[in-house]
Amino acid sequence: MGSIRIDEALKRAKEQLKEVSERPLFEAELLLAYALGKDRVYLHTHPEAEVPWHFWGLVQRRAAYEPLEYITGRVSFFGQEFLIEPGVLIPRPETERLIEELAPWLRGDERVVEIGVGSGVISTILKLKFPNLHIVATDINPKAMALAKKNFRRFGVDVEVRFADLDEGVGECDVIVSNPPYIAKEFPLPPNVAKYEPKEALFGGERGDELLERIIGRFLRSSAKILACEMGFDQKEAIQRHFGDFDGKLVFYKDLAGLDRGFIARKR
Ligand SMILES: C[S@@+](CC[C@H](N)C(=O)[O-])C[C@H]1O[C@@H](n2cnc3c(N)ncnc32)[C@H](O)[C@@H]1O
Numbered sequence: 001m002g003s004i005r006i007d008e009a010l011k012r013a014k015e016q017l018k019e020v021s022e023r024p025l026f027e028a029e030l031l032l033a034y035a036l037g038k039d040r041v042y043l044h045t046h047p048e049a050e051v052p053w054h055f056w057g058l059v060q061r062r063a064a065y066e067p068l069e070y071i072t073g074r075v076s077f078f079g080q081e082f083l084i085e086p087g088v089l090i091p092r093p094e095t096e097r098l099i100e101e102l103a104p105w106l107r108g109d110e111r112v113v114e115i116g117v118g119s120g121v122i123s124t125i126l127k128l129k130f131p132n133l134h135i136v137a138t139d140i141n142p143k144a145m146a147l148a149k150k151n152f153r154r155f156g157v158d159v160e161v162r163f164a165d166l167d168e169g170v171g172e173c174d175v176i177v178s179n180p181p182y183i184a185k186e187f188p189l190p191p192n193v194a195k196y197e198p199k200e201a202l203f204g205g206e207r208g209d210e211l212l213e214r215i216i217g218r219f220l221r222s223s224a225k226i227l228a229c230e231m232g233f234d235q236k237e238a239i240q241r242h243f244g245d246f247d248g249k250l251v252f253y254k255d256l257a258g259l260d261r262g263f264i265a266r267k268r
Contacts, residue, residue, distance in 0.1 A: 006032065007047035013059045020065050020192070027068055031058045034072045065191040077121045080128075082151050084119055087143040089201035091121040094255040095179050095230055098262050099125050101253045102177060102228040105264060108132050113167045113224075115178035115215060118201060120148030120159070122177060127157035136173070138164040141200055166215060172223050178215055179230040184208035209238045216242045219265070226266050233259035 004012075013028035021027045033040045035055040042049075061071055067090055069075040075084040077091045078099065084090055099122060108130040114123045117137035126133055137159050139145050145161050152159045164170055182204040183189070193202070204211040212231055216239070219227040231239055236252055243250055248267040255261035 003050045005047060006043050006049050006051055009051040009055065010043065013055075016059050016063050020063055027062060028059065030068060030072065031055065031062060034058070066196055067192050070196060075119070078125045080125070080155070082119055082121055082124070083147060083154060085143065085147050086196065087198055088141070088147045089118045089144075089197055091119055094257075094261055095122065096125075097253060097255055098122065098177070098179060098228060098230045099129075101262065101264055102126075102175075102226075103129060105226055105228070105266065106130060106133070106175065110134070110174035110226075111172070112136070112175045112177060113138065113170050113173045114159075115166050115176060116180050116201070117148045117159075117161060118144050118179070120151040122179060123148070123159045124151055124155050124157055126177070127159060128155065131157075136160045136162060136170050138162050138167060138170060140165060141198060143198075144201070166211075166218060167222075174224060175226040175228070176215070176219055176222075176224050177228045180204060180211045180215060182208050182212055182230070182232045182235065184232075207238070208232055209235050209242070212239065213242045216265075220246070224267075226264065228262070228264045230262040231260070233261065236260045236263075239263055 010028050014025045017024035017027055029040050029043055032043060032055055035052055035058055058071055062068060069084045069090045070086045073083060075082050075090055078096050109132045112133050112135045114135060114137040117123060117139045123135050123137045127135060148161055162170060181202050183202045185203055185206050212229060248265060250263060250265045252260055252263045
């Protein structure tokens with residue numbers, strides 16, 4: 001086969017991505033722009049330009065359900081571009097809500113522990129918003145810890161990363177924030193998630209809320225004043241149960257789809 005022009009390649013790639021993507025042309029454009037090292041505007045201003053062969057390898061990977069973010073190594077979160085790698089959970093837009101909900105409760109100089117740092121998006125955005133926070137971020141996945149450190153360097157924020165089960169051994173803090181794994185073990189996931197994303201970032205146990213229950217228990221026994229967590233859309237009642245006769249404020253928030261998605265708890 002001879003060389004192929006950008007406009008034709010996009011048509012073909014769109015066909016190949018129709019099964020896996022709701023926006024096949026857009027994703028084909030992102031992959032081609034990535035393959036060329038150009039932005040998407042270039043594709044439209046140079047429709048006759050030649051397409052490099054390795055573009056088709058990228059399209060094949062995406063057609064096998066690999067998430068676009070793992071192929072390009074980039075993910076957008078809270079208006080910023082973060083590095084992402086296979087083996088680390090791809091941050092989701094709904095997690096931006098956790099930061100928006102927590103922000104008004106902060107003075108800006110607290111000691112914060114983030115449990116389950118993943119790629120580091122939550123701690124990074126918190127530090128960019130509140131540079132005087134002192135944040136320690138934990139994970140049990142060394143790949144996540146290494147990537148979080150890269151993202152902290154990328155944004156020039158100072159966050160300490162520790163290998164720890166939840167906040168074990170981290171010491172006292174004022175605020176705990178977490179987007180923990182909260183999916184139930186048997187919950188059916190789409191192939192891009194099930195095949196490619198790390199299990200320890202997704203599943204919270206048989207019911208799903210086991211890790212949240214442990215985090216709440218540790219918060220209640222600690223001297224921390226505030227706990228902010230993302231949770232599953234059907235876990236509000238379970239969370240209320242885990243708080244028992246909590247003597248403080250417990251506020252739930254919803255995601256952009258109107259589903260229960262998290263909570264902020266503040267002790268008296
Ligand atoms: C849902 S991901 C969230 C990642 C990132 N904070 C975000 O919002 O995109 C949950 C993270 O918790 C980590 N994790 C799972 N169990 C843990 C535990 N017992 N202690 C600390 N981190 C844990 C996983 O490795 C994963 O990186």
